Amino acid sequence: MVYGFWVSRSLQIMAELGIADTIGDEPKSVEELAQASGTHAPALRRMLRLLTGLGVLVKDEQSQRFGLTELGRMLQKDSPGSVYGSLRAHGHLLSWQAWGDLVSSLKTGQPSVEKFMGDSFFGYMSKHPEDAAIFNGSMAAYQSLNAPAVVGAYDFSTAKSVVDVGGGTGTLLAHILQSHPNLRGALFELPHVKAEATARLSNLGMASRSEVLEGNFFEKIPSGYDIYILSQILHDWDDERSLKILTNVREAMHPGAKLLIVETVLPGDNVSHFGNLYDMAMLVLVGGQERTGTEYTALLEKAGLRIHRVLPTYMPPSVVEVVPA
Incomplete structure (x- = not known):
């Protein structure tokens, strides 16, 4: 539990950089993924190693290329049951700032994110369409899973x-x-x-x-x-x-x-x-x-x-x- 946010942050960055969509159906080398994501190849390789251990990616030792597992495909934008939107929303800087200042909410009972937004959550989103699109994408993806559950119940x-x-x-x-x-x-x-x-x-x-x-x-x-x-x-x-x-x-x-x-x-x-x-x-x-x-x-x-x-x-x-x- 102590180290859990290290894992979630790695998955969030994988979504932010679009790595799963870059891999797609054809495994890619570290160099290809680094070029596409604008990252430092040796550093990226270390994160990819972490993700193979988590069952998100699989590495072909002969070709030295990384592919997606069934679990990893859930990080693609348009895959069934995609968690891409959720990762992007909860990986947003404002979300991390809010959780980092959880103690403020515990002391005041008020949303800590308002300190960083300078507004209420919904007020801020109404004025920042790019940020709103990230959170709305998360909600739309969630509802695509939730809707069949409601109709079934x-x-x-x-x-x-x-x-x-x-x-x-x-x-x-x-x-x-x-x-x-x-x-x-x-x-x-x-x-x-x-x-x-x-x-x-x-x-x-x-x-x-x-x-x-x-x-x-x-x-x-x-x-x-x-x-x-x-x-x-x-x-x-x-x-x-x-x-x-x-x-x-x-x-x-x-x-x-x-x-x-x-x-x-x-x-x-x-x-x-x-x-x-x-x-x-x-x-x-x-x-x-x-x-x-x-x-x-x-x-x-x-x-x-x-x-x-x-x-x-x-x-x-x-x-x-x-x-x-």
């Missing part, structure tokens, strides 16, 4: 309409609509996301069964849908702002409507769980938090909602089905 067949609140460019919504041909869907997002989301849904053949609605979930959420989805939204915010979102959803819901919260539900203390790590990431980056089932119950009660059931998926997040109290 929850039966949407009894609904006629669904709206994904804060659903990004529509990855989850598109997957739901593709799996349920009789369902109509809407994406509710900020205005600057509309063009990309509309194009994405159209390219996936969902234009006739979907629409992109503009708005802010802190202000008002559209009414009239059978299912409302908040996927990876509430963990970005503290209880006060999460309660505002949930209250707006409750006001939009008709009596028979349901809310699906797609989030990691922490199991509590004395349990090793991925969500505990992500909870700390929410602390240092955005000031949000992952929550236990008990914490969700208390938060939802304040908004006039209650948990009907919690459905686990094969990904870390669960589908929390919520109904009016």
